[in-house]
Amino acid sequence: MxxxxxxxxxxxxxxxxxxxxxxxxxxxxxxxxxxxxxxxxxxxxxxVPTEPLVPSVPAVTIHSTGLDIAFEFDPRSAGGFFPRRTMSKFSPYLPTSPTTSIGFTSEVVYPNLCHQDIELLHHFATTTSSTFVPRNVMDRRLMGHIPEMAQSNDFVLHAVLGTSALHLAMVHADLNRGRYRGIALQHISRGMSAFRTTVNELNPKNSDAIFTFSGISLIWEFALLHPAYETYLTRQHPIDRLLQVFALCRNVMKLWTTFPPSFYQSIPPKPRILQGITNAHKSKTMISKLHRIQDSELVPSEIVSMATTLHELNCVVTADPVEQQAYSKAIDVLYVTFYKLVKHPGEWSLALRWAFIAPVEFMDLLQARRPLALVLLSHYCVLLYHGTNQWWMRDWSQHILISVSQLLDEQWIKHISWPLRAIEDGYQSPFCFAK
Structure with missing residues (x-):
């Protein structure tokens, strides 16, 4: 032998x-x-769960940089099935544009993968990755580093496999959906376990992997807490679920600010990410940005009118100066977010800008179900509806807007007439968004 x-x-x-x-x-x-x-x-x-899972995974707290960052992941919707009516509208959950490989070639070896994991890896490389790779060439270059990171970091590999399984769960309308969802949860759980250990030891060698894993976690949160799981999530209001996603967005942003400047210089798109994070809360930057947007004349008049009306409403109904300022900043950020999506149609991550940057005081008002905060949220739903078309974000806007309308009385319901009209079938959108 x-x-x-x-x-x-x-x-x-x-x-x-x-x-x-x-x-x-x-x-x-x-x-x-x-x-x-x-x-x-x-x-x-x-x-493989056959009943809805309710307990959440414990939070991760980062101490290495002197900051306490709660990084939570909550798979409470894991046991739910998407209603057939949702699947009939969007099925299959596949990219409408030609798929683009992000680099999972035969040169990259992933040992110890069973047949099932090979299937998931193939689906991610050929299909799933195309659903969240932005059209921008530089961002695709950033995505192209995932294969290498998945080869050397188990938690990134589990992130890839779990995301692929979640996508397959959405694509399959048969009994395989439950199977793929269960597989996704296993990979997510294993990935989170390894991530918790690694994130407390942030260094130049693992920063790319931590960056990638934390970014992909946003997709999980949207997918697993999707309003279509309503039957299985009666303990948590849809708005609270969206706020949970917002909280994760903000914690991910806080995590990224702890990375050293050298990290953002290693790949071209990263400096833009850092600049967006560091400049987001500077009042002078916001004022100059609003002036530039006004001068650009890119924003449709309907959106300009929306922002003006919301500011006027804030001045009339809000007596507390702190609250009034929080609302004012939230309106400005919403307006800028509309502008960003008009300027860069199809870049779904820009729709999260409001969640990343809106003042924490406003998020508290939204948590308290203050009427004006709910009105602003309803206008954000218009942005979600017309500005995103990813499988993990679809239908969020309709469900949240319905929930908002149920919470407002007759005095306030009139202030969300435009959002309700703007998400109706047949509405002629004034935006330059790609649907």
Whole structure:
């Protein structure tokens, strides 16, 4: 016998059926290969949830930089099924434009992957990645670093596999949806476990991986807390779920500000990200930005009128100067966010700008269900509806707007007439957004 032996990727640390039969188990849920061939019940079937999961994963607190950053992930919607009516409207959840590979080539080796994980990796490379890679060439270059990071960082690999499984769960309208959702949760859980350990030891070697994982986590949060899981999320109001996503957005931004300047110089798109984060809350920057937007004449008159009306309403109904300032800043950021999406149609991440930058005082008012805060949220729903078309963000705007309308009385409901009209079928959008 010559040559080296072909290595196997199985282990005796498998299910009880394989241990009892003293055979190697491939440990691939929901049913390992041996049990699947024999038609036996596999231990891994118990790992795939059949009931809604409610408990959230504990928060991650970062101490290495002197800051306490709560980085939370909450898979409470994992057990829910998307209603058939939603699937009929958007199915399949696949990119409408030609797919673009982001670099998962044969030169990148991922050892110890079972057949199921290979399927997920292939789907991510050929399909899922195309659903969130921006059209900008420089941003695609940033995305192109994911394959290398996934090869050297287990938690990034789990992020990739989990995201791919979530996408497949949305694509499949049959019983496989529950299977893929369960697989996604397993990868997300494993990835979070490794991420918690790594994020407390931020250094130049792992900063790219931490940056990538935290960014992808935003997609998970939107997908797993989606309003279409309403039947399984009766304990949490839709607005609270959206605020939970907003909180994660802000914590991710806070995490990114702890990265050293050298990190943002390593890849071209990063300086733009850093500049957006550091300049976001500077009042002088906001004032000059508003002047530039006005001079550009890119924003439709309907949006200009919206911002003016909201500012006037704020002056009339808000007596407290602190609250009035919080509302005013939130309106300005909303206006700038509309402008950004008009200028860069199709870049879905810009729709999160409001969540990243709106004053924390405003978020508190929204949490308290203050009427004017709800009115501003309803106008943000118009931006979500016309400015995004990703599978993890679809339908958020309609569900949130319905929830807002149910909370407002007759005195306030008139102030959301435009948002309600703007998301109706057949409405002629004045925006330059790509739907």
């Amino acid at each position: 010559s040559g080296s032996r072909r290595p196997h990727h199985k282990s005796r640390h498998g299910c009880s059926q394989c241990k009892r039969r003293k055979v190697k188990c491939d440990q691939c849920p929901p049913t390992c290969g041996n049990c699947k061939r024999r038609g036996a019940k596999c231990d891994y079937q118990e790992l």
